[in-house]
Amino acid sequence: MDVAVIGGTGVLGGLVARTLLEGGDQVRLVSRSAPAAGSAAAALVAAGAGHHVADLRSGDGLAAALGGADAVVDAVNDPRGAKQVMVEGGGRLLAAEAAAGVGHHVAVSIVGIEQVPLAYYTAKLAQERVVTDGPVPWSLLRATQFHQLLDQAFAAAARLRLLPGGAAQVQPIDPAIVAARLADAVHAGPCGRLPQLGGPRVQTLGELAREWRAARGRRLPVVPLPWPPRLGRALRGGSLTAPDAAVEGPAFAQWLAQPPADVAESVLR
Numbered sequence: 001m002d003v004a005v006i007g008g009t010g011v012l013g014g015l016v017a018r019t020l021l022e023g024g025d026q027v028r029l030v031s032r033s034a035p036a037a038g039s040a041a042a043a044l045v046a047a048g049a050g051h052h053v054a055d056l057r058s059g060d061g062l063a064a065a066l067g068g069a070d071a072v073v074d075a076v077n078d079p080r081g082a083k084q085v086m087v088e089g090g091g092r093l094l095a096a097e098a099a100a101g102v103g104h105h106v107a108v109s110i111v112g113i114e115q116v117p118l119a120y121y122t123a124k125l126a127q128e129r130v131v132t133d134g135p136v137p138w139s140l141l142r143a144t145q146f147h148q149l150l151d152q153a154f155a156a157a158a159r160l161r162l163l164p165g166g167a168a169q170v171q172p173i174d175p176a177i178v179a180a181r182l183a184d185a186v187h188a189g190p191c192g193r194l195p196q197l198g199g200p201r202v203q204t205l206g207e208l209a210r211e212w213r214a215a216r217g218r219r220l221p222v223v224p225l226p227w228p229p230r231l232g233r234a235l236r237g238g239s240l241t242a243p244d245a246a247v248e249g250p251a252f253a254q255w256l257a258q259p260p261a262d263v264a265e266s267v268l269r
């Protein structure tokens with residue numbers, strides 16, 4: 001199949017593109033910037049993926065990026081511009097897909113977003129509605145937080161000499177597992193809502209922070225975050241988790257101990 005991966009230079013999009021390429025599909029990455037030299041996305045291009053520049057905020061470049069594609073995987077992310085890029089831009093993307101005759105739109109969202117009062121999650125819910133009410137047959141997968149997200153959040157906090165902890169419940173997952181499920185969805189064709197995916201263990205943020213600290217050899221205090229009351233209740237109550245959807249795979253500490261996957265080696269062999 002010929003698949004356009006929007007946000008194909010990002011964490012999830014890159015893994016979806018790699019999985020599809022390894023399976024013999026034709027893949028084009030779509031993003032605002034060309035892959036940086038030495039990046040995982042550059043390795044994907046070296047392995048045969050195409051790259052198109054397009055911007056969901058304006059719609060520029062979308063028609064050229066989508067021509068001839070059988071399916072689109074939308075792995076775009078912009079937490080600061082979520083409404084403009086993921087909701088309004090999602091609408092622009094679907095209109096461009098319909099005009100290009102794309103037969104399947106594969107979307108990814110997040111477990112529990114209707115229960116957690118955060119602006120980003122409100123935008124993700126609106127993005128889901130744009131897909132489910134949209135003009136292109138669709139599949140939609142909800143997943144829990146990625147290991148990379150926690151790794152990046154702890155690394156950013158460590159620069160402030162502390163780590164966020166407390167009793168918020170999280171069930172982080174290896175995004176490679178999410179990517180594999182999305183690639184399967186591409187091949188299965190439009191399925192509507194797919195069974196959601198969660199990481200192998202539900203843990204508190206404090207527990208995950210201590211695991212990160214041990215793995216990275218850092219001596220930093222773990223400090224409970226002062227969430228606003230409604231948000232704190234939702235997070236402590238496990239709204240972002242889905243224990244029934246737990247998959248096998250590396251838990252956070254195991255994932256931290258793994259060397260990063262060598263994209264060039266796995267795709268170029």
Ligand SMILES: NC(=O)c1ccc[n+]([C@@H]2O[C@H](COP(=O)([O-])OP(=O)(O)OC[C@H]3O[C@@H](n4cnc5c(N)ncnc54)[C@H](OP(=O)(O)O)[C@@H]3O)[C@@H](O)[C@H]2O)c1
Pocket residue numbers: 006007008009010011012013030031032033034054055056057074075076077078085089108109110124143144145146147149
């Ligand atoms: N991270 C998590 O824990 C998690 C968990 C569950 C679901 N998800 C969902 O998974 C998806 C991907 O997340 P991610 O963390 O993998 O994202 P990411 O690594 O931040 O990658 C974002 C991608 O979007 C592209 N992009 C951003 N703005 C764009 C625009 N205006 N037009 C075109 N491309 C644009 C970026 O490239 P350029 O900047 O070059 O354009 C990049 O390729 C999101 O829908 C997210 O909600 C994430």
